[in-house]
Amino acid sequence: LARGATAPDLAGRHVVVSAGGTREPLDPVRYLGNRSSGKQGYALARAAAARGARVTLVEANTGLPDPAGVDVVHVGTAVQLREAVLKAVADADAVVMAAAVADFRPAVYAPGKIKKKGDDGAPVVELVRNPDILAELSADRALPGQVVVGFAAETDDVLANGREKLARKGCDLLVVNEVGERKTFGSEENEAVVLAADGAETPVPYGPKEALAETVWDLVLPRLRPTD
Ligand code: CTP
Ligand code: CA
Numbered sequence: 001l002a003r004g005a006t007a008p009d010l011a012g013r014h015v016v017v018s019a020g021g022t023r024e025p026l027d028p029v030r031y032l033g034n035r036s037s038g039k040q041g042y043a044l045a046r047a048a049a050a051r052g053a054r055v056t057l058v059e060a061n062t063g064l065p066d067p068a069g070v071d072v073v074h075v076g077t078a079v080q081l082r083e084a085v086l087k088a089v090a091d092a093d094a095v096v097m098a099a100a101v102a103d104f105r106p107a108v109y110a111p112g113k114i115k116k117k118g119d120d121g122a123p124v125v126e127l128v129r130n131p132d133i134l135a136e137l138s139a140d141r142a143l144p145g146q147v148v149v150g151f152a153a154e155t156d157d158v159l160a161n162g163r164e165k166l167a168r169k170g171c172d173l174l175v176v177n178e179v180g181e182r183k184t185f186g187s188e189e190n191e192a193v194v195l196a197a198d199g200a201e202t203p204v205p206y207g208p209k210e211a212l213a214e215t216v217w218d219l220v221l222p223r224l225r226p227t228d
Pocket of ligand 1: 078097098099100101102103130131132133134135149150151152153
């Protein structure tokens, strides 16, 4: 291979990546959101496309331009993201859930702007749980041998929390980030450990999100079902 060229080791594969953070509307002008930039998911999508895969990127609220050679589906909420991902994985070899999915959404959406009433007092917002998309993808694989990858940002006992989450979600790989000052949210760099359901543990040193993306695909590759 020429210098700088990438081996097309994902040629003939379809992979699905979710990226960004969902927004859960309260009323026409307000939402509950999170600080996910979407950069890691975009790096994963670009890397897979460069390695020859057909890529579907399900994007939530990143504001990032569509990467060349990638099919992008734009969504807003967790419920919309679930629908788009479930549709895309029907014929996918692998799915990577890099999106930050809101755990809760407002129980009711106010079709008109919520207004102040009187001089004080404030409304109480009731929340309900959103569906756990990663757990659902893992439990009901659209195809036998489909590889399912999750992400988790953890504090405190990062590895123990990660192992527990991997088991609870039932995915094949879980990329565990330690959340800290310069790490993860909005930054260009990332440091992680990739935990596998088979017990393997792959540390990824602090570096660009592109490097972590390549490592994720390197770990997905040997777990893909054989091509016919
Ligand atoms: N995820 C998902 N659906 C949700 C919540 C999370 O698919 N409703 C996915 C994320 O995309 C990520 C993984 O699950 O790949 C882990 O997300 P995380 O928020 O760390 O997991 P939770 O189960 O929500 O646990 P926690 O209570 O720590 O937030
Ligand atoms: Ca969560």
